[in-house]
Amino acid sequence: MKKSSKPVERRIDVQLVVSYACSLPLCVRLRYEPTDPYVVRAVFFADGDEPVEWVLGRDLLTDGLEGSAGYADVRIWSATGRGDQSIHIALGSCAGTALLEVPVQDITCFLQDTEALVPRGTESGHIDWDAELAHLLPQG
Numbered sequence: 001m002k003k004s005s006k007p008v009e010r011r012i013d014v015q016l017v018v019s020y021a022c023s024l025p026l027c028v029r030l031r032y033e034p035t036d037p038y039v040v041r042a043v044f045f046a047d048g049d050e051p052v053e054w055v056l057g058r059d060l061l062t063d064g065l066e067g068s069a070g071y072a073d074v075r076i077w078s079a080t081g082r083g084d085q086s087i088h089i090a091l092g093s094c095a096g097t098a099l100l101e102v103p104v105q106d107i108t109c110f111l112q113d114t115e116a117l118v119p120r121g122t123e124s125g126h127i128d129w130d131a132e133l134a135h136l137l138p139q140g
Helices: 058-066 104-117 129-136
Strands: 008-019 022-032 039-045 052-057 069-071 074-078 086-093 096-103
Touching: 008 104, 022 096, 022 104, 039 058, 052 058, 052 074, 058 069, 058 074, 058 086, 058 104, 086 104, 096 104
Parallel strands: none
Antiparallel strands: 008 022, 008 096, 022 039, 039 052, 069 074, 074 086, 086 096
């Protein structure tokens, strides 16, 4: 296992799309931990509400910048009429669906920082497999 480095964090201002004509500003904190190299944690902050965390695949975000990606609970595609400036991220759960409009530049910069830390394809070398196995195997 490679020695872990400092996590990558970035705050992004996004729009929660309510309707075709209405959206609300929302702050999202993206966090990438080299010790959990396949995922990005996105924490959403809304006025007066408790923060909500979603775990997203780093590859899913990368693929979503290049075209439509994902299915079911998380889907990403280009924001129509915005050129290459924004993407849509749809998050769904039993409680409902949220549609976010996210600046491409912010996601691109964040992903570049994560790949400088852990290049794509090298993720498994950053996992502490002994610790992971210890969680799975009974103690005794």
